[in-house]
Amino acid sequence: MAESQIRIQLSTRYPDISLRENPGPIVVNTSLRRYALSTLVNTLLESEKPVPFEFLINGTFLRTSLDEYLTANGISSETTLAVEYVRAIIPPLYLASFEHDDWVCSVDVLSETSPAASGTGNAAFKPGQERIISGCYDGVLRVWNMSSEIIAIASTSREGGPISALKSVKFLSPTQIATCGMDRVIRMWDYTEDAENLTASLTPRLELYGHRNVIASVAVHQPSSRILSASWDHTVGIWSSKASDAPPAPGELLPSHRGSKRHKSEPSINPQRGPLAILRSHTAAVTDTIFTPNDHTVAYSVSQDHTLKTWDIPTSTCVDTRSTTAVLNATVSMPALNLVAVGGTARNVTLIDPRDSATSVSAMTLRGHKGWVWSLASDPDSAYGLVSGSADGTCRVWDVRSSTTDKSGKVGTSVYSIERESAKGETLRREGGDGVQVFGVCWDQKVGIVSASEDKRVQINRGQGIFGGNPV
Amino acid sequence: NIDPESLLPKLPSPEDLRPFPTMCATKFLGHAGRVRSLAIDPTGNWLASGGDDGTVRVWELGSGHQVWSVRLEKTEAVNVVRWRPGTDAIILSAAAGEDVYLMSPQIANLTPEVAAKSREVADAGWGYAANDVKSKTRKEAVTQWVRPGSRLEGEGVLVRFGLRKTVKVISWHRRGEYFATVSPQGQTSAVAIHTLSKHLTQLPFRKLKGPAQSVQFHPSKPIFFVATQRMIRSYDLSKQELLKIIQPGARWISSFDVHPGGDNLVVSSYDKRLLWHDLELSVRPYKTLRYHKKAIRAVKFHQGGLPLFADASDDGSLQIFHGKVVEDMMENASIVPLKVLRGHQIKKELGVLDLDWHPREPWCVSAGADGTCRLWT
């Protein structure tokens, strides 16, 4: 039987792996799969060390032979098939773990490629001085260098007081950190390193009062000095990181309020301020909030009320509500695709188009987690990538181009799953509470995927040359 | 030839009755010894538990992290924990041995305002107690409500009072002003009703036939249900009269719950049966459900609008049911078994000792003799 053939036109958007001369349409056997195509491109590139490639046809990764693809999509082998190639994601490698005294809720990274270092008007970031901050259930903020050393530490818990777990920690700039958690306070810290960058100090600068329950998340936008907060009191807060711009703190919420005689505290020496606005519309705990990456006047929030809401910050109004079927815990924006990813107790990640013109609620569902999704972060190298941290003890890396379609619509499967190093080699399925839930995840181009877990560790994994460079 | 089975109405498939809990999402580890009781707070974010180690603990529901604990007793088990309804004040009630405690756990929604309101609600009765003494009713007083001592006060415990026998059940009226307790060994003082704002304890049921097992307030009417070993009696609280004697036919009732609509109740028994009663239909069970190999210890309806109920058994499992009450008087409730939840270890013949539902979500929690609590979603 004669093997059928097809013409393919190869292309890539990554300059470092593009072919020097356009070879034009190439005739190949339709029996070829990803691996054979990858070998072909490496031959054309005359690569000394073969690079594994993935192939995109009509925006979806090739997961079958070309023949099966043509049949499944009803495409004639007479056509010239446009085939885009990208570097395959290399499994992120385990690099290090930072040990804590209690479960770790949240992490953030400061590097030359992190958002906080690209802010203006602050001390420039020194390459090679990457830092990781962690927020822990013991109420302690820790600053780590890449040698697993704590170089600064600050506690927010009071002796005999309630638990003050730090639910969210964020670098606002290389010298400022915002934290929040179970004590209902957003704290701004000044962060300064000594001349040799061996030790550093954390100085409380501002305390923001206005929420009446756990503050689950803060988002920061350094150029506008704006902070967003998501609280279990059903509201989203808008705040200024500058004490001079902020209204007075609501007296009834301060620890010195007459009602709180059980834990009398000294009058705080830090300035205490209140919110610029409190946004009401959610009907249950708000669990996460973000600025849209390209427009800091628009915010998203997700809630235990199952909804994703879009907010216009200058007018403090809710401009859109999208309902899902379950409690939501986390959100991240995918601006190039006009999508917002949300994750929660349905154990999946749902991609939502929040624009008015969108007709369906869910554009795509990413499936594979066996526990609640606690945290989401976008891929710094790819507009199509994101990572999710789950109660099942894994971080899953997704590329939305890796998808299939079933009766419920477009379904994505993860390209890689990162296990906890602390549970390595165990075959027993872990359930929530068995010690490995991932509560927080951050993905930095330079540092890698940094995750915070119930195993009392921050774990760092790095994929070498994931997608390599920026597309043009 | 007609197959008689084909004439029976078909039960809907569990798949079509989603959502309901199907798997363990979180385990709560920390109690030493059996967990006897647990309850989710009115906001749905905190779980309270109590057990043989004499402690009451509060956990973050989603993560399973413990956020607060207090040791009430060194030698007695905490047999029951129940939150007072409402979110204006935060009051958790618990019983250890013969003592009942009201406390304000240090959780994140206990703002200075809410803390003050909580103390106000718990303290309102001190003045009344003083009047009580003057009006010479003190010799009739069943018990004295007191401050629990400086150690416990420092931990957030607001009030304590003692009853004559071990308290096994606490049940709150929906408005948070009254709660009832049951001391099964207490004979004429087995059932007590407490008025929070007056720190007043009364014993309205002096002549119960058989040891009391459990009590419930009707969700909307001034009706009170009292379960003894074999019967459940309903009383009109305003007229002080017996309304009905419900006869489940069980040899030993362990627990029961009233449907939020008020016209149906479900009864669990140590003799492995679950009995659904339609109070408008009959004093006999409308349906008998046998799904467990061992005693059933607890049964609860979802209170947040989902047609779900569940029971907990010494065989180590929970059984989740669909239970839809039909508004039409001519039609009966539809009851469909949905899912068996397994995971708790059986310890010394004991399995799952208590359960509760989330106020909104199709989630339940269970207390195990294995020392763990679990969240099922």
Ligand SMILES: [Mg+2]
């Ligand atoms: Mg009926």
